[in-house]
Amino acid sequence: MIDINKVRNDFPILKETVNGKPLVYFDNAATSQKPQVVIDSIVNYYTTINSNIHRGVHTLSQLATDAYEEARIKIQKHFNAKKSYEIILTAGTTHSINIVATGFTSLLNKGDEIIVSALEHHSNIVPWQMLCERTGAILNVIPMNEDGELVMSEFDNMLSSKTKLVFLNHVSNALGTINPIEEIIEKAHKFDAAVLIDGAQSCPHIKPDVQELDVDFYVASAHKLCGPTGVGILYGKEEWLNKLPPYQGGGEMIEKVTFEKTTYAGLPHKFEAGTPNIAGGIAFGVAIDYMNEIGFDNIAAYENELLEYATKKLLTIEGLKIYGTSKNKTAVISFNIGTIHPFDIGSIIDKLGIAVRTGHHCAQPIMDFYNIPGTIRASFSFYNTFKEIDLLVEALKKAKMMLS
Template sequence: MIDINKVRADFPILKQTINGKPLVYLDNAATGQKPQVVIDSIVNYYSTLNANIHRGVHTLSQKATDAYELARFKIQKHFNAKQNYEIILTAGTTHSINIVATGFTTLLQKGDEIIVSAMEHHSNIVPWQMLCERTGAILKVIPMNLDGELIMTAYDNLLSNKTKLVFVNHVSNALGTINPIKEIIDKAHKIGAAVLIDGAQACPHIKPDVQALDVDFYVASAHKLCGPTGVGILYGKEEWLNKLPPYQGGGEMIKQVTFEKTTYADLPHKFEAGTPNIAGVIAFGTALDYLNNLGFNNIAAYEAELLDYATKKLLQIEGLKIYGTSKSKTAVISFNIGNIHPYDIGSIIDKLGIAVRTGHHCAQPIMDFYKIPGTVRASFSFYNTFEEVDLLYNALVKAKTMLS
């Protein structure tokens, strides 16, 4: 069970006021807030450990390296990767996707096909378009229905012996839909295609098991998981990571350098050029400890109650339409009220201390599908309360009155 008062006390930012009103933070799909233990972890690194890693023989360097690699182990355990070197530490989900997309430049030929879904974030669309431009591969799209669900029969028809890669988000950032990724992975593997799953939106709510999923690549960002910005992970099966060339050249990712030839380091260092965000990675490990101590089953159960309550409450507002009505979704409500522009609603309720996201949410194809300019998105976390839902409802009623 979630002890909401105890949990909220862990997050210092939740104590502040915005425009003279208590902060109601409902933009968790954009970034999650940080508990004090994560903030303390960053301060502790710079106060007591600050040294570069993997290189120095001096004590601070060795301690920093141990703390950094302990965080990698925590990440490996959390995602249930078979080997710790299958966890590549990156700057975030977008960075992770680009490592794979760039690497496949050497593995695709003209006429090969890759598949993406209609509900992807731009970061899981644009790199693949760029890959197609470089290689002559063809991008295919799994369509969606009005409930915000992928049409799996269409996916079946897209798969062929030309399919080399499939890219789908685990959870839609714009709609909250939880996609049937295990089915998608299994069907792709039957025709010999690899699969990358964008887990950025799923990981705050769901604890993925990459071995059980049998996924080839899984990517995520720390800042969605109560961790710092500028840190992410690329999980890749060892055999796939060995096939991909390095993404960047520099220090740390080499075995030997001469002016005639360079040989590259083994995994994971082949993909980790340069000095990383050491403090951020260590703090990411702290964030995972915090979340696992709460328990993802407890988080999911509490957020499901919040979502159900908020959905019923907001639908009491006349003219409010929710986009993304799949029975399988995380705690995200994307909506509009009549013909009122979402930006106007977001601006007004911000004056009342309520933070939501407005716009296309880096998912323009979804908005084009629904023929709308964007939505208001309220995204909930385990530290939100039912009382905050009521405050959101009251603010929306006021905004509607002012804007109608």
């Protein structure tokens, strides 16, 4: 069970007001809010142990290195990676995807095929299009249906000996659909294709086990998990990470440098050139601890109650249409009201203190499928309340009346 009052007290921003109204924050799919313990960890790093890591013999450097590497181990255990060096600390999900997409440039040939889903965020589309331009590989797309689910029979038809890589999100950021990644991974592996799963939207709601999934790459961002911006992970099976060349050159990722030849360091440093976001990495570990203390089963159960309640309440508004009606979804509702532009509604309810996302959510192909310019997206977290949903519904009714 979640003690909602205790949880909300952990998040200082939830006491803020916007336009003279109490903040109602329903933009969690874009970024989550941060508990005080995470904020404190960032301040503590810069106040007490600020130093560069891995390179110094002095005490501050050793303390900072220990804290950073302890965070990596926390993240390893959370995702159940076999080895800590299979966790590459990056600038976020987009950075992680680009590391893999760039690395596969040397592994693909003209005519090879890679598969993406129709439900992707642009960050899991554009890097692969760029990869195809570099290599001559062919990009195939698993189509979606009206419920916002993938048409798995089409995926089956796409798989062949030419398939080298399959990549898709665990959860759609625009619709909340939970994709059947276990089935997709198993089927792809029968054709010896590697699989990358974008976990940016799933990790706040689901605790993935990368070994149980048998996934080759899994990527995520700290800022969706109550952690700071500018840090994330690339999990990769050791054998795959060893196949990929370094993404960028610089300090830390080298073993030996001469003007004639450079040899690269082993994992994870091979992919971690330069000074990292040290405070962010440490705070990521603190955020993981915080969410595990609450418990992901508790989080999922409570957020599902919020989703069911909000769905029923929103559907009482005449003309409101929900996009993405999969039976398996996380606490995200994308909707429009009649022909009113979502931006106009979002602007009005912001005056009432309510934060939602409007637009195509960096998932323009989904909006094109539905033939709409965008949606209003309300995304819920374990620190939201049923009362806040009531406030959203009342605000939407006012906006509708003003714009009709």
